Amino acid sequence: MGSQTVKSLVAVAILLVMGIDGSSEARRRKIISRPEIVETQDSKQNEPGAVSDIQGIGRGDTAVGPQIFDRGVELFYQNNHINAAAFLWAYMVGNPPGADRYEYAEFFFARCMEALGFTQAAMEYYFNVAKNRTSPELLPDALQSIENLSRRVPIDQEMIYMDLIYDSTFGYLSGELTDFVEYIKGWLDYRNGSIKWGQRHFSHIRPGSYYDYKAKYVQAVYELVKHNDEEALKSFEQILASDVEQTDVINASRQSIARLLFEQRKYEKAYEMYETIDAPIEKQASVFLEEAWTKYFQKDYRRSMGLLYALEAPAFYRYFNPEKFLIKALIYQNLCHYNVAKDAVAEFRDEYSEAIASIYDRLDLTHNSVILDAALQDPSIKELEQFQSRLVTELGRLDDFEKYWIQNRMLEHLKRIYELKRQQVDQAIRARIEPAVRKVAERLLEYEEQMNILEYEIGLSIYKRIKGAPSIATKEKQTIPYSDKRVYYEFDGEFWSDELHDLRFFIEDRCFGEERWE
Amino acid sequence: MRSSTRLAAGVVMLIGWLGSLVTASAEDQDTYREESAYGPIQEHIYKMDHEISIGWAYLPLDPYYKGYGAQLAYTIHFNPFIALELFRVGWSYNVDTELKTKIIDTAPEVSLAEFPAVVFFENTNLLFKLFYGKQSFTNRTVVHFEIFATLGAAFLFRNPYPIWEGDLDNARYEFGVNGGFGVRFWFNPTWSIRIDLRDTVTLLSLNQGVDDESWLDNSAMIGLSLAFNL
Numbered sequence: 001m002g003s004q005t006v007k008s009l010v011a012v013a014i015l016l017v018m019g020i021d022g023s024s025e026a027r028r029r030k031i032i033s034r035p036e037i038v039e040t041q042d043s044k045q046n047e048p049g050a051v052s053d054i055q056g057i058g059r060g061d062t063a064v065g066p067q068i069f070d071r072g073v074e075l076f077y078q079n080n081h082i083n084a085a086a087f088l089w090a091y092m093v094g095n096p097p098g099a100d101r102y103e104y105a106e107f108f109f110a111r112c113m114e115a116l117g118f119t120q121a122a123m124e125y126y127f128n129v130a131k132n133r134t135s136p137e138l139l140p141d142a143l144q145s146i147e148n149l150s151r152r153v154p155i156d157q158e159m160i161y162m163d164l165i166y167d168s169t170f171g172y173l174s175g176e177l178t179d180f181v182e183y184i185k186g187w188l189d190y191r192n193g194s195i196k197w198g199q200r201h202f203s204h205i206r207p208g209s210y211y212d213y214k215a216k217y218v219q220a221v222y223e224l225v226k227h228n229d230e231e232a233l234k235s236f237e238q239i240l241a242s243d244v245e246q247t248d249v250i251n252a253s254r255q256s257i258a259r260l261l262f263e264q265r266k267y268e269k270a271y272e273m274y275e276t277i278d279a280p281i282e283k284q285a286s287v288f289l290e291e292a293w294t295k296y297f298q299k300d301y302r303r304s305m306g307l308l309y310a311l312e313a314p315a316f317y318r319y320f321n322p323e324k325f326l327i328k329a330l331i332y333q334n335l336c337h338y339n340v341a342k343d344a345v346a347e348f349r350d351e352y353s354e355a356i357a358s359i360y361d362r363l364d365l366t367h368n369s370v371i372l373d374a375a376l377q378d379p380s381i382k383e384l385e386q387f388q389s390r391l392v393t394e395l396g397r398l399d400d401f402e403k404y405w406i407q408n409r410m411l412e413h414l415k416r417i418y419e420l421k422r423q424q425v426d427q428a429i430r431a432r433i434e435p436a437v438r439k440v441a442e443r444l445l446e447y448e449e450q451m452n453i454l455e456y457e458i459g460l461s462i463y464k465r466i467k468g469a470p471s472i473a474t475k476e477k478q479t480i481p482y483s484d485k486r487v488y489y490e491f492d493g494e495f496w497s498d499e500l501h502d503l504r505f506f507i508e509d510r511c512f513g514e515e516r517w518e
Numbered sequence: 519m520r521s522s523t524r525l526a527a528g529v530v531m532l533i534g535w536l537g538s539l540v541t542a543s544a545e546d547q548d549t550y551r552e553e554s555a556y557g558p559i560q561e562h563i564y565k566m567d568h569e570i571s572i573g574w575a576y577l578p579l580d581p582y583y584k585g586y587g588a589q590l591a592y593t594i595h596f597n598p599f600i601a602l603e604l605f606r607v608g609w610s611y612n613v614d615t616e617l618k619t620k621i622i623d624t625a626p627e628v629s630l631a632e633f634p635a636v637v638f639f640e641n642t643n644l645l646f647k648l649f650y651g652k653q654s655f656t657n658r659t660v661v662h663f664e665i666f667a668t669l670g671a672a673f674l675f676r677n678p679y680p681i682w683e684g685d686l687d688n689a690r691y692e693f694g695v696n697g698g699f700g701v702r703f704w705f706n707p708t709w710s711i712r713i714d715l716r717d718t719v720t721l722l723s724l725n726q727g728v729d730d731e732s733w734l735d736n737s738a739m740i741g742l743s744l745a746f747n748l
Contacts, residue, residue, distance in 0.1 A: 247552050280554030314560040480657050488657040494563040497556060 064094025069101050076108050082404045085112035089410045103128075103135040107142060114145060116401075118394050119153045120421060121414055127164055139170060140177060147180045154387040156421065158428075161188060175206050183211035190218050213239050213249045220256065233260050251279040255287060262290065267298045281497045285311065285319040288500070292327055301331045306503030313495040320374035320440065322352060322447040329454050336511040338462045345455045348447070356448055365437045371444070378436035381429055388425045391418055478506055562650070564662040564704045566595040566747050571712060573743025575608045579717075579736055582618035583635045585610035589741055593645065601645040603668065608639050608739075612680070631688040634676035636737050641696045641716065643670030662704040672696035672718040674737060692735070694720040707747065714741035 072087030088109040095102055110125035122145070129135070129142040146160060165184045173181060186201030202215040220235030239253040254277045261270035271294045277287050288307050295304035308324045325348035332341035349356075355370040365371045376385050395418040398411060405411040480488050491503065570592055577585030589608030595601040612635040621628055649665040674692040679685045698716030705711070720735040 251552075280552050281556055281560075282554060283552070315556050482656045482658070484657065487654050489652065489654050489660050490658075492563060492660060494652075495560040497554070497558050497560060 064091050066101060068094070069105055072105065073108055076112060079115075081112040081115045082401060085109055085116070086405055086407065086410060088112065089405075089413075090408055093408050093410075097132075098134065103132065103138060107135075107138050110142070110145065114149065117397065118414070119149055120156065120391055120394055121417060123149060123155060123160065124417055127159060130170075131164055131168065136171075140174060143170070143173065143177050143180070147177065154383060154390050156387065156425075157383065176209070179205045179209045179211035183215055186215060187218055190222055195222065208242070208244075210244070210246050210249070213242060213244045213246065217249055217252060220253070224256070229260055229263070233257060236260075247278065251277045251283075255290075258294075259290065262294055265297075267294050270294050271298070275501065281313075281500065282315040285316040285321070288316075289321060289323060291501075292324070296327055296331065299334075301335060302504045302507060305331055305505035305507065307501075309491070309505060310495075310500040310503050313497075313500060315495075315497070318373060318377060320377050322348060322444060325351070326447060326450055326454065329451070329458070331507075333454070333458050333461060334511075335507055335509045336461070337507065338458055341458045342455065345451050345458070348451050352444055352448070356444055359441045359445060365441055366433060371437055371440050372433075374440040375433055375436035376429075378432075378439065381432050381436055384425055384429050384432070388422060388429065391422045391425065394418060395422065478508060559650070562598055564650075564664075564707055564710075565598060566593070566601070566710075566745075568748040569593040569595060569601075569745050570748060571743035571745035573712075573741055575610060576740045577610055577612075577636055577737060578740065579738040580635065581615060582621075582633045583612040583614050585612045585636055587611055589743065591641075591743065595645075598650065599647055601647065601666075603641065603643040603645055603670070606639075606641040606643070608741075610636050610639070612637070631678050634678045634688060634690050636674050637677050637681050638675040639718070639737070639739070640673040641668075641670060641718070642672075643668040643696060645700075664702050666700050666702070667698070668700060668714070668716065669697045670695070674718060674720065689725060691724040692720040693722040694718050694735075698739075702745065710745045710747070712741075712743050712745050714739070714743070716741070 068087055069091040072084045072091060075081075075084035075087060078084075088105045091105045092102065092109065095105075106125045107129045110122045110129065113119075113125065114122035126142045126146050126149075129138050130146065133139055146155075146164075149155060150160065161184050165181055166188050170177075170181060182201045182204040186198040186205075189195070189198030189201060198218075202212075202219070205212045205215055216235055216239050220232045220239070223229075223232035223235060236253040236257045239249060240257070244250060254273055258270045258273035258277075261267075261273060271291060274287055274291045274294065277284065279287070288311050292304045292307040292311075295301070295307060304327065308328055311319065311321060311324055325344050328347075329341045329344035332338070332344060352370065355368050358365055358368045358371070366375075375381065395415065398405075398414055398418070402411060405414070489499070570590075572590050573588070575585070575587040575589045577587070587608050587610035589606055591603055591606035593601050593603040618633060622630070645666045645668050647664050647666040650662075651664070652660050652662045655661055672694050674690075674694070676690040676692060677686060678688050696716055696718045698714060700712055700714040702710050702712040716739045718737045718739070720737070723735075
């Protein structure tokens, strides 16, 4: 796994140095620009507080008074977010941006959007409130909402982190918000290579807070990038020694420590550390693979193979993993199951032959589904892809609100926000896909070469065995007791998440046995 | 304030305080907790879609007779949690108990018409599949099972005489609610065996005898069926 770890580190380094391109501010402004007014349509709904009450409001020749805003806020506090949004929207389209309570309307509109699950629309309006600050008293609440959303869902990092947080000075903020803002600024400085500035930002974070540990994690990763492993290990261990309960930081630190221990050939400790990771199962694909390597080097082939089978679980269906065929073939070879070792090589070719052929034929690799899907899993693209997928979902859900939001072109405006953002993300993905595809292609060629060598070695082993004199079998007999303190469940293809770490593959060691290869 | 009222108020406050503690602690812990999109089982292998089951039924509750019968059911499973048993129809062959024989022997004025027995039944129920699990049998075989609760409507046809005697003058048509529990063990993803324990409470009875005041009747059923997943 030497190469695996190096690749992981390189991926982290790429994340750190990955620049965010483009002057997005102008583009963003275009998206969120105030809509032209206003064409009303008949409303068919007759609910209390319904938007039919505001039909025609904001037509341009009609002044929209504060009572519309008040009604919107009232409905918001009655948890009637759908109609509250319509009233607040009517207020916004009927008044210029500098109008009294305009920013409040934007804020409450964002809250409604958030409550209804339209996180991108919410972010756009929180952004407006936090960026313009014509009502500065709303800034803490807007930033707090942004912080909450940034932890829960994929967000437009370029807009929030670069355009809003990195580019702004907010003045006094409460402790938690200062931590958030300083962490983002420091993290971006580290990514851009401005380490001293980053350190200065991190020094403003309250010790012991969530973002303090995130900052420590960034600093530890930076030590790794500098190949200062001992220092990095100390920093990761400091995070683990703390009483921090935030699982993302803890699990990332555990995995980093395990990788370092693996590099130091402390396989047992590395495995123990991997086993402490309790991230959501779908985020543990790399953990399983690295554990499989660890167990392989410990010569615990049954566990190693069990972990490879765990990677077949539905949670990992998109995980690009040619390495598993290599480990499989190595395990079979080490246990002298040469036939199936060759089968594992054949499996690799079945899976990736088309992709490899595309590479040799110098075709456009973005048209190959295997390579494209693997490239989309690249850390530089994955977050964008998740964000795009969220945009598409939310855009699709907008139609459910047609009868409520058709007035004043509110629905049209929201759709335009999502559509333009989707296009923007598409462009960003396109810009990053080329290097990611190249990386995948290089990985595939590397594994193909390794598989070729392995196949040759398997052939040699078979030849040696046929030529050699049969020796006395010293096989370890595998039996499953009828009753034991350990309970055995035969694997039947049903993946129980809590069992994945415990799968064992029953296979006999045929080395030094007397049977000949057929 | 009476001591019992004070005690009740104290209990309410204590529950409220504990509730707020639990909520606050859950909120604190969940603030930065990563959540999985997958449940404990990533894909059920043993799951039902359209189920036909056929089997035996035993009606043990009535002191005057015991019913032995057959039943047939069709169930639509919407997801791993909920299913609709569109119908479960059954026929019961009733055997008199010693008590009934003794009463008839010792009290000649008692008419046989006063012992209506369930002859046909029909249930339409929702199934709530609460538990799904597996057990290892002597470390050799894995047995998959589920435990479910049922709730729905029932129809019963009662008659004091066997149906082939053709005497329907004292027949009753009863409607009521039905609830119970069941367990299913799978042989493989297609075939399974299920055991049902159900009770029907009659709420409306038509054609009942005027001198019978106990129309709010219970009828329990124990079923053993072989199920096939279409």
